[in-house]
Amino acid sequence: MGRQQKYPVRLTDEEREELSKITRMGKQSARVMQRAQILLWSDAGKQDKEIVALLGCAPMTVSSTRERWVKEKRLEDLPRLGSKPMLDAKQESLLIALACSDAPEGRAEWTMQLLADKLVELKVVEQISDETVRRTLKKTSSSRGKKRSGASHR
Incomplete structure (x- = not known):
């Protein structure tokens, strides 16, 4: 044995x-x-x-x-620690609506940086990076102003 x-x-x-x-x-x-x-x-x-x-x-x-x-007496893993999301559901929906709206005058479409700056200007968030904007839009399968995706009108 x-x-x-x-x-x-x-x-x-x-x-x-x-x-x-x-x-x-x-x-x-x-x-x-x-x-x-x-x-x-x-x-x-x-x-x-x-x-x-x-x-x-x-x-x-x-x-x-x-x-x-x-x-x-546990089989499952404990929840993993991590940072909290940068945007909550309401802020995400505002970002998506903004991205699907008409781009600023003189622009063909929104850039990630323009979207980030506009969220700060509208006081949706205190600060946000263009990368966070990109990841959020990618996660939600939204696009920057293209009429055939996201929450835009059809």
């Missing part, structure tokens, strides 16, 4: 049934399904090396899955 595991998995009948359901149903992410299978095999007495060979995953995946389960 192998060496003693630092975080041995001991599942209740309910936990075993729930994890089995996760592996059978296929409605979870591949990561969650893999973690459920790791826990089931760990509970069945399989050693880490066997599980690694069966799943083709890294040894660290097996040990960290067992540790997370023993400490927190």
